[in-house]
Amino acid sequence: MIGAALTENVRWGLGGLLGLLLLASLVTKLLRRWKPEGNWQELSLRVKSWWVMVGVFTLALAANPRVSIAFFAFVSFLALKEYLSLIPTRRADRRVLFWAYLAIPIQYLWVAKEWYGMFIIFIPVYMFMVIPIRMILVGETDGFLKAVGTIHWGLMMTVFALSHLSFLLVLPPAKNPVAGGPGLVLYVVFLTQFNDVAQYIWGKGLGCHKVLPTVSPNKTWEGLVGGVLTTTVLAFLLAPVLTPLSPLQGLLAGVLVGVGGFFGDVNLSSLKRDIGVKDSGTLIAGHGGALDRVNSLTFTALIFFHYVYYLHY
Numbered sequence: 001m002i003g004a005a006l007t008e009n010v011r012w013g014l015g016g017l018l019g020l021l022l023l024a025s026l027v028t029k030l031l032r033r034w035k036p037e038g039n040w041q042e043l044s045l046r047v048k049s050w051w052v053m054v055g056v057f058t059l060a061l062a063a064n065p066r067v068s069i070a071f072f073a074f075v076s077f078l079a080l081k082e083y084l085s086l087i088p089t090r091r092a093d094r095r096v097l098f099w100a101y102l103a104i105p106i107q108y109l110w111v112a113k114e115w116y117g118m119f120i121i122f123i124p125v126y127m128f129m130v131i132p133i134r135m136i137l138v139g140e141t142d143g144f145l146k147a148v149g150t151i152h153w154g155l156m157m158t159v160f161a162l163s164h165l166s167f168l169l170v171l172p173p174a175k176n177p178v179a180g181g182p183g184l185v186l187y188v189v190f191l192t193q194f195n196d197v198a199q200y201i202w203g204k205g206l207g208c209h210k211v212l213p214t215v216s217p218n219k220t221w222e223g224l225v226g227g228v229l230t231t232t233v234l235a236f237l238l239a240p241v242l243t244p245l246s247p248l249q250g251l252l253a254g255v256l257v258g259v260g261g262f263f264g265d266v267n268l269s270s271l272k273r274d275i276g277v278k279d280s281g282t283l284i285a286g287h288g289g290a291l292d293r294v295n296s297l298t299f300t301a302l303i304f305f306h307y308v309y310y311l312h313y
């Protein structure tokens with residue numbers, strides 16, 4: 001059964017994460033000592049927040065399978081809650097939102113039961129019908145199209161997409177003997193977050209040409225290309241350690257995660273720019289809200305899951 005014990009490869013991978021955090025903490029302290037006039041407060045907050053996030057993620061990955069699945073369900077809840085707090089909703093839809101929240105435990109129940117057939121259609125098909133039916137019963141037609149579209153889109157992004165991370169945990173471990181389900185989760189989560197950091201660093205260092213100036217002015221072609229190339233190399237190196245992917249499949253996985261992570265990020269940027277906010281929340285110091293932290297995963301979790309599922313399961 002998945003989650004009973006982490007393989008040696010996964011333990012080494014988590015140890016590598018802690019090593020990177022130690023290095024980041026050391027670099028931050030050195031910067032504050034060498035250039036005390038600089039404003040390093042945000043960097044310090046980000047590093048401290050990463051310690052908390054990596055710690056919680058490690059405990060969740062090492063826990064009992066049901067606890068691990070419950071953790072991802074809670075992440076979906078936080079992301080959906082922030083999303084619904086950002087978008088304008090009608091007073092008539094208050095009871096409808098109850099059904100949106102109820103979709104979270106039901107979706108993750110299919111994961112716990114390892115019922116792929118229901119997992120893959122529950123939100124795209126059944127909630128696609130339930131949400132508008134509940135609105136129709138309320139009887140409010142003004143703003144119906146906008147309301148039904150925004151609520152279902154939010155469910156797809158924060159619940160359906162993110163739940164693919166937890167279903168990686170229940171895939172047959174025999175298909176990935178080197179690391180099992182936890183290895184797949186660690187692989188895609190680490191690559192996604194590393195891709196965000198790499199694109200930021202390449203963009204800050206070499207960025208000149210804007211990719212999407214009206215959506216995310218800080219995104220540059222140099223950052224995008226540099227980040228994707230860096231992520232691809234890392235995906236190639238980690239594939240035999242954490243996944244059943246061949247070297248060539250690992251390279252393609254890196255490209256998919258790098259590009260998918262970029263579009264997941266700017267997807268949320270478009271939403272925030274549309275409604276005029278900088279961050280989705282203030283839950284995580286230095287990072288914004290939970291939705292800000294998982295925005296790239298809303299695309300990469302979907303892409304990677306179906307990529308590895310098609311190839312090896």
